[in-house]
Amino acid sequence: MSEQEGAPSEDRRKYEFQKVIEDLKDYTGSGTQLVTIYIPPDKQISDVVAHVTQEHSEASNIKSKQTRTNVQDALKSIKDRLRYYDTFPPENGLVVFSGAVDTGGGRTEMVTEVLESPPQEIQSFRYHCDDEFLTEPLEEMLGDKGLYGLIVLDRREANVGWLKGKRIEAVKSASSLVPGKQRKGGQSAQRFARLRLEAIDNFYQEVAGMADDLFVPKRHELDGILVGGPSPTKDEFLDGDYLHHELQDHVLGKFDVSYTDESGLKELVDRAQDTLAEADLMDDKSDMEEFFQELNGGDLATYGFEPTRKNLVMGSVETLLISEDLRKDVVTYECPNGHEERELVSQRADTPEHTCSECGEDAEVDERDDAIDHLMEIAEQRGTDTHFISTDFEKGEQLLTAFGGIAGLLRYSTGV
Ligand SMILES: [Zn+2]
Incomplete structure (x- = not known):
């Protein structure tokens, strides 16, 4: 983008x-x-x-x-x-x-x-x-960060739509001509069964076509697809590979829902709450996995305000990881000998006094900024992506508590 x-x-x-x-x-x-x-x-x-x-x-x-x-x-x-x-x-x-x-x-x-x-x-x-x-x-x-495709269907009716954040959008619907299980008098049982299966197959193809039209163009932004319906319809639909193969890989799960009209889309989202919460954290989790891997076995991890900032300024940070619960200001001090030093403080705290660690002189406050703004501004100038990391999982919470809420994945090792 x-x-x-x-x-x-x-x-x-x-x-x-x-x-x-x-x-x-x-x-x-x-x-x-x-x-x-x-x-x-x-x-x-x-x-x-x-x-x-x-x-x-x-x-x-x-x-x-x-x-x-x-x-x-x-x-x-x-x-x-x-x-x-x-x-x-x-x-x-x-x-x-x-x-x-x-x-x-x-x-x-x-x-x-x-x-x-x-x-x-x-x-x-x-x-x-x-x-x-x-x-x-x-x-x-x-x-709201997610974009999910929704499909609900039984053999008579189907609806497809979006879940954008928390908003559900019904987009297309179809109804089938699949005959009921009771055949009319005079029809051979075999012929009836064959026609019925054909009609079901046609309907699944139609539903898949609707879903393909809607979801395939957005497949790179899509965080997943949820499929709902009674058994065995949704299973037949998924097992029969009706969906475009690239969409098939995006299916996060299938859920029992009793309605297949627009209200079925809402029922589907309600049933899928746990799956959605898990999917929302997926990117955050993979970022933190990568960070811990580098920390333990590689040399492409940095953390803490000052080291991460130094790497950012050098342009060596590929991805800046910031805890979404970090609320700190950064105060920049300058001493009479021109040494510049920074200190992180709570956002509600007064600006503390500072003694220069190099020469021991009293330093003056140069500026006080929001720490995230401060880092993101450098990141933007250096073409570094910033990812906010949730604290709703263990490693995400560790970023805040053990690493000061700030870390980076490096493009190359810098030794900082
Ligand atoms: Zn100094």
């Missing part, structure tokens, strides 16, 4: 969203006064402004003077921000958060955040006013 020059990578953008969401989740309002608006890409900005204006006038009915003022201030701030947009929101839509949040001691502070182009398209307009910001729809998008 080619990235646009200068544009941050998709992973980096997801991380930026993640950080903003974590901040927003910490905020509360003393009343129902925190406004969240999800705007799909096909919604005219002028319609949204009209909606906000309407809410503003309705807010005059709010009894508590403080809440009323806060809600109206939030809505005004949102209107001000929407003026920067043309007719329609940017690609995938827009999410706006605004409200007076508690800062302790009965004080409040006005916060307004506008998130452009979330990782997935916003499906419907949503206006939400509560004592918390509404972040769940965005969080779901961020947690």
Whole structure:
């Protein structure tokens, strides 16, 4: 996949969203006064402004003077921000958060955040006013990495579609002309059985054709295919090699489902939860396997902030591995003799004093950055891929606890 020059990578953008969401989740309002608006890409900005204006006038009915003022201030701030947009929101839509949040001691502070182009398209307009910001729809998008093909079938009906993250999309359906088991009078039993088998075979071919049309063009992005239906239909379908051979290899499992209409797709995803969780971790697991192999027997592993950073700067890192639960800042210090040193600190901690380890002089703070941003920026300049690693499996958790949440797989050995 080619990235646009200068544009941050998709992973980096997801991380930026993640950080903003974590901040927003910490905020509360003393009343129902925190406004969240999800705007799909096909919604005219002028319609949204009209909606906000309407809410503003309705807010005059709010009894508590403080809440009323806060809600109206939030809505005004949102209107001000929407003026920067043309007719329609940017690609995938827009999410706006605004409200007076508690800062302790009965004080409040006005916060307004506008998130452009979330990782997935916003499906419907949503206006939400509560004592918390509404972040769940965005969080779901961020947690969603998988693309799975879905097939449900019995001998009468079939549906194929997608599972994109947590969203199920029914795309195509077919119904068969397979006759029931009861033959009509006058038909020979043998002939009836043959016609019936032919009809079943034709139907399986038709279903496979639908699946091929949909999934084959996407086979390189596909994380797997799930097949559902009653027995023995789904088994016959899979064992009969009806699917394109490249798709056959992608089948993660077959599951008993009782419906084969669109609701069957949902039932299939429900049944496959464990398999899906396992598949979501597959890439992370293979990254960590490779890392431990290099660590124990090879020389293409690096870990910890400073060694990994040095390798990144040299351009020797093939893949940067970052624990998705790493939340650290990096402080860069410079001493009077020009020595530059860095220290990692918790994101909520004050910036500590620092004594230069080379000359013993007191060093001054040069800058303080988010550690992941800091590393990913170097990675992007050097053509290094960044992979975020979940802590939901043992080796993933070890990356965070034993290796400081930062590691790298090297292109060549550097001895750093
Ligand atoms: Zn120094």
